[in-house]
Amino acid sequence: MKLVFALVVLSGCLFGGSFTDHSKAAGEACRADDDCRSGTCYGGICDGGSCSNGDSSQCPSNYECKYDSGDPIFGIGAGYFCARSCTGGCPERWECATSDQTCYFEGPAVTVTADVIAPTPGQVVTFTATMSPDLEATFMWRFEDASGNPIGTTAMGETCAQTFSAGDYRALVDWSTTGWGSTEVVMVHVE
Numbered sequence: 533m534k535l536v537f538a539l540v541v542l543s544g545c546l547f548g549g550s551f552t553d554h555s556k557a558a559g560e561a562c563r564a565d566d567d568c569r570s571g572t573c574y575g576g577i578c579d580g581g582s583c584s585n586g587d588s589s590q591c592p593s594n595y596e597c598k599y600d601s602g603d604p605i606f607g608i609g610a611g612y613f614c615a616r617s618c619t620g621g622c623p624e625r626w627e628c629a630t631s632d633q634t635c636y637f638e639g640p641a642v643t644v645t646a647d648v649i650a651p652t653p654g655q656v657v658t659f660t661a662t663m664s665p666d667l668e669a670t671f672m673w674r675f676e677d678a679s680g681n682p683i684g685t686t687a688m689g690e691t692c693a694q695t696f697s698a699g700d701y702r703a704l705v706d707w708s709t710t711g712w713g714s715t716e717v718v719m720v721h722v723e
Contacts, residue, residue, distance in 0.1 A: 558592040559616065559623070564668045575637035576665025577623050580614030594620030596634055624665055640667055642707050644718045651696060651722050658693045659718065661705045669709040676702045696722045 554569045558580040562568050568578035583590035583597035591597055591614035602610030615635070618628035622635035629636075640663050647658045661671050673692035675684045678700040685694075694703065701720040707713060 558595060558614065561623075561665065563666055573667075575623075575626060576640075576667055577616070577626070580616065583612045583614050586612065588614075590614070598634060639712050640664060640669070640709060642705070642714070642716050644703065644705055644716045646703070646718060646720065651720065653698050653722055654695050655722075656693050656695055657720065658691055659703050659705070660691045661707060661716065662690070663707070663709070667709045669707055672706045674704050674706075676704065678702075696720060698722050 554566065554571065556562055556567050556578045557569055558578050560568075560578050561576055562573035562578050563576070565571055565573050567573055570579040570581045572579035580591050580595040586597050586599065588595070588597040594617050595614040596617050597612055598615045599612050600609060602608055616622065616626070618630070618633055618635055622628055625638050625641060626635040627638055628634070642661055642663050644659060644661050647660070648655060651657045659673065663669050671688065671690055673687045673689075673694075674682060675694055675696075677683055683696075683701065692703075692705075699722055701722065703718045703720055704715055706715050
């Protein structure tokens with residue numbers, strides 16, 4: 533009997549599904565799809581899920597059942613979904629055109645800062661990129677002189693350290709998250 537039980541447990545460990553905790557409800561802050569009960573994190577907020585035939589009673593509170601006609605060229609994405617109501621207030625980086633509409637995501641904002649404002653030659657400067665809302669994202673750093681010539685090394689992550697000779701430089705971070713991406717630039721003047 534013990535052998536059968538051990539095989540069942542072993543088989544669950546080898547072939548079982550994900551053990552991710554999908555504990556966050558619709559409207560709660562998230563970083564990734566795995567954070568949400570609905571399985572979808574969009575714009576730092578857990579998705580409200582789906583509904584049918586415009587019936588908002590199938591949606592969480594502060595959500596309305598809306599219809600998306602989908603992509604007109606490819607015919608994909610059509611269907612009913614629960615959208616955050618403007619009357620309940622929109623989360624950070626979400627907006628409403630009018631109070632009778634639903635919130636829409638403006639996209640994330642990335643801010644780049646340096647820990648030293650006026651570095652001297654050879655001084656280590658640490659750059660940090662922060663995203664609002666806090667989403668899973670990739671950050672790739674690179675540096676250029678005033679003429680656009682690459683200097684130093686490239687790095688991945690939310691922070692990067694670099695030293696400079698005297699002159700003017702640009703610290704660039706290419707960032708991307710699901711559906712969004714851009715490059716942010718910080719100017720550095722070294723005396």
